[in-house]
Amino acid sequence: MAPPWLDVLDETIGACVTHRRPDLEARLREKRAQQLDPKLRVLVVGESKQGKSQLVNALLNAPVCAVGDDITTTVPTFVQHADTPSAALVRNSSARGSIFHTPTERIAVPIDQVTKQVSTAHAQHVVRAEIGIPRALLDNGLVLIDTPGVGDTRSAHTASTFATLMQADAVLMVSDATGELTSAEMTLLKKVMQACPNVTVVVTKIDLVPSWRAVVERNRALLARAGVPAKLIPVSSALRLRAAKTGDQRLNTESGFPELLACVQRDIVASADLLARRAVAVVASSALTQLVTPLREELTAHDSSRTAATISTLQEAQRRVDELRRRSARWQNVLNDEMADLISDVEYDLRDRTRKILREVDKTYDEADPAIGWDQFEQWLEDNLNEAATTNFAWLMERAEWVAAKVAKNFPVYREDLIPGSVLPDDLLEPASKLEKPKIEPFSVPQKLFTGLRGSYGGVLMFGLVTSLAGMPLINVISLGAGALFGGKSILDESDQRLKRRQAAAKAAAQRHVDDFFMKFSKDVRDAGRHIQRSLRNHFSTLAEELQETLLESARSAKRAVQDDQTERERRMREGRKELDKLVTLYKRVQALGGPAMELSA
Amino acid sequence: MTLDRVVWSMLQEALAVYRDSPRATAWLRSHVERYTEPVRIAVAGRSRIGKSTVVSALVGDEFTPQSSFVWYRGGTEPRAHVFSGPGRPHEVTIGRRGSRHHVETGHVDRADRVVVEWPARTLRDIVLIDTPAEATPEQVLGEADALLYLMRHVQDDDLKFLQSANDHPIARVAAVHTVAVLARADEIGAGRIDALSSAKQIARRYRRDVAVQPLCQNVVSVAGLLAVAAKTLREDEFQALRILASLGREELEDHLLSADRFVGEQFPVPMEPAVRQALLERFGIFGVRLITALIRQGFDSQVKLTGQLVQRSGLGELRDSIAIHFTERREILKARSALLALDVLFRMEPRQNARKLMADLERVVASAHDFRELRLVAALQSGRTKLPAELQAEALRLVGAEGTSPLARLGFEYEADHGELREALLDALLRWQAQAADVHAPNDHRKAAQIVVRTCEGLLPQFR
CATH class of the missing domain: 1.20.120 (Four Helix Bundle (Hemerythrin (Met), subunit A))
Incomplete structure (x- = not known):
C-alpha cells in the first residue's frame, strides 16, 4: 500500500499542473522520485572551514573528502555504499548550464585521486563527485553529501550547495566550537529548515577549544531563542580519526561520534518514513503556499484591475x-x-x-x-x-x-x-x-x-x-x-x-x-x-x-x-x-x- | 607644498571661516589636535575573533577585554581614564586579574570610551583602538585613521564591512587605510603543528583575490594567543612547558589530543590541573603543542623561544605591515582623515564663504600626488591597470608599495651612497619618461608611467 504522503504529494502535483506551474511541478516530482528512492540523502552544510569534510571522513573512518586549511571543497561530494571502493567525477558536458537538467557525463577516477582531482583548478565543469565505499553505516541506503562552504566569497560554491539542498532528506549543519553560532549561520540554518526540516547541528573541533561546553550551551540557548527545534551534538573529528587509527575505544567515546552515529541511525535511518512525511510536508506546503498566494490575489486585486482597465x-x-x-x-x-x-x-x-x-x-x-x-x-x-x-x-x-x-x-x-x-x-x-x-x-x-x-x-x-x-x-x-x-x-x-x-x-x-x-x-x-x-x-x-x-x-x-x-x-x-x-x-x-x-x- | 602642509593650512582656514559656530569649531579643534598625534589604528572584527588579544599582542601586555571602545596611547606611566557621557573623564585604577591587566571601570555602567596610557614602545608611533564587536563601520572609522580588520576566512559579511568602510567618495579615492588580518591562524589548520605556515599561504592567496584586494592594503595571518604568549611569557610558565617538553613526544601527544585530555585527571608528570588549565587558557592547545615542539627542537631558553614565537605567530609580519602601511604613511593617513572631517563639516554646515575651501578640498582630493601613488598601487595590485611584468614590479616599488624611503623606492637592499642613488634615480626617470611618451602603449599604461615619472621628479631634489 502506498504511504499516505504519496497520495497527498501526487495531489499537490496535480494542483500544480492545473495551475500551470511547471516549475513547482518539476520540483515536487523530483522530491517524489527522491522519496521513492530507497536512498537517504544526508547533507552536510555549514560555513566554510567548519570541518564539514573532516566530519564526513570521521563518520566513515576514511579519507574520502578533501580536507585542507584553505577552501578545499568546491563541488558537492556524494558518498554512498559500494561493495568495492570506487569514485567518479560528474561533469557538465556543455560548458555552461545549471546543476540540473543538463547532460552530464561520469568519469571514473581512482579513489585515492578523487580528492586531488576535485580540488584542482582544471576541474572546471565538475558538478559533483561520487564516491562509493563499503561501510556498514551506508548499508541501508544512506548517502552522505559533503558540500562547499556557504558564505564563501566565491559564490558559485554557495549556489551549488543550495542546489543540492533540494535533494536532502536530512541535514547535518556544521559549526565549530571556536565560537557560537553567528547571525549568518542562524540565517543559513533557517533557510535550510525551509527546504528540509530534519536538521541536526553538529559542533565540531571540540578538541581544540577548552571552553567548548560553554559554547555548546550558548548555542543551545540561541537555537531555543530562535525557535529552531534542532538537536545539537558536539564532536571532534580529529579524536575520532585518531581513535580509528589506534583502536582506542575510550578516545572514540570522547570524540562524541558514537552519539552522532546513534543519532544518525535513530533519527535518520530508522525513521525514514517520518523523515519522508516531514520533508514532503514542508515541500508540498511551500508549493501550495505559492499556488494559493496568486490565486488569492487574483480573487481580490486582479479582477478589479481588469474592470478598471475596461472602464479606462x-x-x-x-x-x-x-x-x-x-x-x-x-x-x-x-x-x-x-x-x-x-x-x-x-x-x-x-x-x-x-x-x-x-x-x-x-x-x-x-x-x-x-x-x-x-x-x-x-x-x-x-x-x-x-x-x-x-x-x-x-x-x-x-x-x-x-x-x-x-x-x-x-x-x-x-x-x-x-x-x-x-x-x-x-x-x-x-x-x-x-x-x-x-x-x-x-x-x-x-x-x-x-x-x-x-x-x-x-x-x-x-x-x-x-x-x-x-x-x-x-x-x-x-x-x-x-x-x-x-x-x-x-x-x-x-x-x-x-x-x-x-x-x-x-x-x-x-x-x-x-x-x-x-x-x-x-x-x-x-x-x-x-x-x-x-x-x-x-x-x-x-x-x-x-x-x-x-x-x-x-x-x-x-x-x-x-x-x-x-x-x-x-x-x-x-x-x-x-x-x-x-x-x-x-x-x-x-x-x-x-x-x-x-x-x-x- | 606637500599634502600634509596643504591640509594643515586648510584646517586653519576652516577654523577662521567657522569661528562663529561653536560646534564646527569644536569639531575642527579636535581634528587639528588629532593631526599631530600618532596614527590611530582601530582593531575591528566579529565578536570573539580575538580583537583584544591582537591589541594585547601589539601593546606587549595582556589586558582583559572590555565592552566599550578602549584606546591605548603611549604614556610615561600607566594611567586610565573613563569617558562617559558629556561629563569630564575620571581616572580609574589599573589592577590585575590573574596574569592580565584590568581597567577597573566597575562602577561606571557604560563607558563611551576608556583611554589607557601605557608605557610601551609600540605605542610611541601609534594609538590602538580596541572596538566592541557590535560597533558599526561608521563608529569604528569615525575616530580612527586606519583599520586592522580581523577575520577567520574572508566571508561575505567581512567584505561588506570593508566595503562600507570605503563607501565615502573621499575614502574611495584614497582606500589606503586597511590591513586585513586572518586572526586565529592557529585554528585555521585545525591545530596541526604546521597550521601557521598554511595560514600564511592562505593570507597570500587572499592578497591576490580580486574581491579582497581592492579593499585592503595587505592581508597577514596572526595567531593571537601565540603572539601574546611571545610577548608575555613568564618564567613559571616557561618552566612548566619545559617539564611538558621533557616528556616523550608520543607520550605527550596522547595528552595533547584534546583540551579535555590535557586538563584531565591522569597525567604522566606531577603537575597541578590548575596549572595545566592556566597554560591552556593562555596558549591554547595549539600553543602548548607548538611550544613543546619548539623546546624539543632546541629553542630551550626563554629568549630563543620568544624570538621564534614572534616570528611564527605572524606578529612580526603584522608589525611590519603596520609600519609600512600606517606608520610610514602617517602624513597621508592624517591628511585623509582631516579631508574626510572637512567634507563632513562642509556638508553639515554649508556656507557661502566656505566655497573656496570646498573647491580646495575637491582639488586636493583629485590631485594630491600621494593619493595618486596609492591609487596606482591599488590599481596595479588589483590588476585594473596592467603593465608588463618587469615594469609592474618596478612601478610598484617606485611609487612606494614596499616602503616610502628613497632607498626602498629605488630598490636598494643596502645603504647606497648619494651618487649611486642619484644614478639609479636618473636612470629610472629616463626609462619611465620614455614609457610615458610611448605612443603605442595603451592609455592606462601611459597614465601609470606619468605617475611614476612624477614620483621620480619628486625625489630628484633630494639628490641635487
Missing part, C-alpha cells in the same frame, strides 16, 4: 469623441480664413499683372503707330495676358494645395487619404472676347493735297502782299516759295495729329480689352476658389463624420465590455473560490502529515 478604455473613447468635436471647429475656421486670404491674394496678383501689361502698352503706343503692325501687337497682348492668367492660376492651385495640407494638419487624426487628390473645377479658363481693332483713319493723297493747298494759300497771300508793296506782282517767286513751305508744314501737322488720334484709339482699345479680360478672369478665379473651398469642406467633413462614427462605436463597445466584465468576473470569482477551498483543504492534509512532532509555520 471607455473613458478614453469618450474623451476622444469630445476631442474630435473640439478639433473640427478648428479645422473649419482654418479652411474659411485661408480660402478668404487666398482669393484676395490671387485677385490682387492678377490685377498687378494686368496693370503691368497696360503700362507696357502705353509705353509702346507713346511711340509707335498702331497702323503699322497692329496684328503683331494683338498677338503680343494675347500672349502676355495668357501668361499672366496661367501663372496666376498655377499659383492659385499651389496655394489651394497648401491650404488643404494646413487644414489636414488641424484635423484631429492623421490618415493616409487625408489630403484630397484634386480640388480643381473642370471648366475653367474660357477665352475672353477678342480684342477689337481700333478705327484707323488713313491719310490719303487727295487729303494730303487738299491740306497742302489749304496751308500754302495763306503763305502765298501773306508774302504776295508784302512783296506787292515792293512792287512785285502778288504771285511771284517768293510768295510761291513761301506757299510751298506753308503747305508742307500743314501737311506734316495734320499727319501728326492723325497719328496721335490713332494712338489714343489703340490705347483705349487695349485698355478695354484688358479690363474685359480682368473682369472675366477674376470672376473665374473667384469661382475656382469657391469651388476649391467647397470641395475641401466636403472632403473633410466626410472624414470627420467617419471618424466620429468609429470613435462612438468604440465607446459603445467599451461600455458593453464593462457590463460583460461584471458577469465574467462573478463567474471567475466563484471558480477561484472553489479552487482556493480545494487548495486549502489539501494544505491542511499536508500539514497533518508532518505529525505532532512538527511545528510548521505556514
Whole structure:
C-alpha cells in the first residue's frame, strides 16, 4: 500500500499542473522520485572551514573528502555504499548550464585521486563527485553529501550547495566550537529548515577549544531563542580519526561520534518514513503556499484591475469623441480664413499683372503707330495676358494645395487619404472676347493735297502782299516759295495729329480689352476658389463624420465590455473560490502529515 | 607644498571661516589636535575573533577585554581614564586579574570610551583602538585613521564591512587605510603543528583575490594567543612547558589530543590541573603543542623561544605591515582623515564663504600626488591597470608599495651612497619618461608611467 504522503504529494502535483506551474511541478516530482528512492540523502552544510569534510571522513573512518586549511571543497561530494571502493567525477558536458537538467557525463577516477582531482583548478565543469565505499553505516541506503562552504566569497560554491539542498532528506549543519553560532549561520540554518526540516547541528573541533561546553550551551540557548527545534551534538573529528587509527575505544567515546552515529541511525535511518512525511510536508506546503498566494490575489486585486482597465478604455473613447468635436471647429475656421486670404491674394496678383501689361502698352503706343503692325501687337497682348492668367492660376492651385495640407494638419487624426487628390473645377479658363481693332483713319493723297493747298494759300497771300508793296506782282517767286513751305508744314501737322488720334484709339482699345479680360478672369478665379473651398469642406467633413462614427462605436463597445466584465468576473470569482477551498483543504492534509512532532509555520 | 602642509593650512582656514559656530569649531579643534598625534589604528572584527588579544599582542601586555571602545596611547606611566557621557573623564585604577591587566571601570555602567596610557614602545608611533564587536563601520572609522580588520576566512559579511568602510567618495579615492588580518591562524589548520605556515599561504592567496584586494592594503595571518604568549611569557610558565617538553613526544601527544585530555585527571608528570588549565587558557592547545615542539627542537631558553614565537605567530609580519602601511604613511593617513572631517563639516554646515575651501578640498582630493601613488598601487595590485611584468614590479616599488624611503623606492637592499642613488634615480626617470611618451602603449599604461615619472621628479631634489 502506498504511504499516505504519496497520495497527498501526487495531489499537490496535480494542483500544480492545473495551475500551470511547471516549475513547482518539476520540483515536487523530483522530491517524489527522491522519496521513492530507497536512498537517504544526508547533507552536510555549514560555513566554510567548519570541518564539514573532516566530519564526513570521521563518520566513515576514511579519507574520502578533501580536507585542507584553505577552501578545499568546491563541488558537492556524494558518498554512498559500494561493495568495492570506487569514485567518479560528474561533469557538465556543455560548458555552461545549471546543476540540473543538463547532460552530464561520469568519469571514473581512482579513489585515492578523487580528492586531488576535485580540488584542482582544471576541474572546471565538475558538478559533483561520487564516491562509493563499503561501510556498514551506508548499508541501508544512506548517502552522505559533503558540500562547499556557504558564505564563501566565491559564490558559485554557495549556489551549488543550495542546489543540492533540494535533494536532502536530512541535514547535518556544521559549526565549530571556536565560537557560537553567528547571525549568518542562524540565517543559513533557517533557510535550510525551509527546504528540509530534519536538521541536526553538529559542533565540531571540540578538541581544540577548552571552553567548548560553554559554547555548546550558548548555542543551545540561541537555537531555543530562535525557535529552531534542532538537536545539537558536539564532536571532534580529529579524536575520532585518531581513535580509528589506534583502536582506542575510550578516545572514540570522547570524540562524541558514537552519539552522532546513534543519532544518525535513530533519527535518520530508522525513521525514514517520518523523515519522508516531514520533508514532503514542508515541500508540498511551500508549493501550495505559492499556488494559493496568486490565486488569492487574483480573487481580490486582479479582477478589479481588469474592470478598471475596461472602464479606462471607455473613458478614453469618450474623451476622444469630445476631442474630435473640439478639433473640427478648428479645422473649419482654418479652411474659411485661408480660402478668404487666398482669393484676395490671387485677385490682387492678377490685377498687378494686368496693370503691368497696360503700362507696357502705353509705353509702346507713346511711340509707335498702331497702323503699322497692329496684328503683331494683338498677338503680343494675347500672349502676355495668357501668361499672366496661367501663372496666376498655377499659383492659385499651389496655394489651394497648401491650404488643404494646413487644414489636414488641424484635423484631429492623421490618415493616409487625408489630403484630397484634386480640388480643381473642370471648366475653367474660357477665352475672353477678342480684342477689337481700333478705327484707323488713313491719310490719303487727295487729303494730303487738299491740306497742302489749304496751308500754302495763306503763305502765298501773306508774302504776295508784302512783296506787292515792293512792287512785285502778288504771285511771284517768293510768295510761291513761301506757299510751298506753308503747305508742307500743314501737311506734316495734320499727319501728326492723325497719328496721335490713332494712338489714343489703340490705347483705349487695349485698355478695354484688358479690363474685359480682368473682369472675366477674376470672376473665374473667384469661382475656382469657391469651388476649391467647397470641395475641401466636403472632403473633410466626410472624414470627420467617419471618424466620429468609429470613435462612438468604440465607446459603445467599451461600455458593453464593462457590463460583460461584471458577469465574467462573478463567474471567475466563484471558480477561484472553489479552487482556493480545494487548495486549502489539501494544505491542511499536508500539514497533518508532518505529525505532532512538527511545528510548521505556514 | 606637500599634502600634509596643504591640509594643515586648510584646517586653519576652516577654523577662521567657522569661528562663529561653536560646534564646527569644536569639531575642527579636535581634528587639528588629532593631526599631530600618532596614527590611530582601530582593531575591528566579529565578536570573539580575538580583537583584544591582537591589541594585547601589539601593546606587549595582556589586558582583559572590555565592552566599550578602549584606546591605548603611549604614556610615561600607566594611567586610565573613563569617558562617559558629556561629563569630564575620571581616572580609574589599573589592577590585575590573574596574569592580565584590568581597567577597573566597575562602577561606571557604560563607558563611551576608556583611554589607557601605557608605557610601551609600540605605542610611541601609534594609538590602538580596541572596538566592541557590535560597533558599526561608521563608529569604528569615525575616530580612527586606519583599520586592522580581523577575520577567520574572508566571508561575505567581512567584505561588506570593508566595503562600507570605503563607501565615502573621499575614502574611495584614497582606500589606503586597511590591513586585513586572518586572526586565529592557529585554528585555521585545525591545530596541526604546521597550521601557521598554511595560514600564511592562505593570507597570500587572499592578497591576490580580486574581491579582497581592492579593499585592503595587505592581508597577514596572526595567531593571537601565540603572539601574546611571545610577548608575555613568564618564567613559571616557561618552566612548566619545559617539564611538558621533557616528556616523550608520543607520550605527550596522547595528552595533547584534546583540551579535555590535557586538563584531565591522569597525567604522566606531577603537575597541578590548575596549572595545566592556566597554560591552556593562555596558549591554547595549539600553543602548548607548538611550544613543546619548539623546546624539543632546541629553542630551550626563554629568549630563543620568544624570538621564534614572534616570528611564527605572524606578529612580526603584522608589525611590519603596520609600519609600512600606517606608520610610514602617517602624513597621508592624517591628511585623509582631516579631508574626510572637512567634507563632513562642509556638508553639515554649508556656507557661502566656505566655497573656496570646498573647491580646495575637491582639488586636493583629485590631485594630491600621494593619493595618486596609492591609487596606482591599488590599481596595479588589483590588476585594473596592467603593465608588463618587469615594469609592474618596478612601478610598484617606485611609487612606494614596499616602503616610502628613497632607498626602498629605488630598490636598494643596502645603504647606497648619494651618487649611486642619484644614478639609479636618473636612470629610472629616463626609462619611465620614455614609457610615458610611448605612443603605442595603451592609455592606462601611459597614465601609470606619468605617475611614476612624477614620483621620480619628486625625489630628484633630494639628490641635487
